[in-house]
Amino acid sequence: MADNDRAGKDKSPIAVALSHDRGTTNAPVVTASGRGAVAEQILEIAFANDVKVREDSDLAQILSQVDVDSPIPLEAFAAVSEILSYLYRAQNEDETPPKFEVTGLPDDNE
Numbered sequence: 001m002a003d004n005d006r007a008g009k010d011k012s013p014i015a016v017a018l019s020h021d022r023g024t025t026n027a028p029v030v031t032a033s034g035r036g037a038v039a040e041q042i043l044e045i046a047f048a049n050d051v052k053v054r055e056d057s058d059l060a061q062i063l064s065q066v067d068v069d070s071p072i073p074l075e076a077f078a079a080v081s082e083i084l085s086y087l088y089r090a091q092n093e094d095e096t097p098p099k100f101e102v103t104g105l106p107d108d109n110e
Helices: 037-048 057-063 074-090
Strands: 013-019 028-033
Touching: 013 057, 028 037, 028 057, 057 074
Parallel strands: none
Antiparallel strands: 013 028
């Protein structure tokens, strides 16, 4: 994902890489994140390895705030789930897209 700051202050691209362990309900994890030259390097590696890349400025902004090796935040679940579903369909996988277990939410009984 690449993004330009809408306020016009920072025109450097943002790239965020995610991974998900197939067959688990664990949330996807941010595996790389960067701006400028680092973002370009992340994209080059993705393209060189035939990794699908999607441009989504809002999602890139949200995910760029997440620490590397951390699960994606709750507010990103819907968008990331949609992207993963698309990727599973694009790769003609026989498996159904993953369902994620959301943890860390307040208990309704509290």
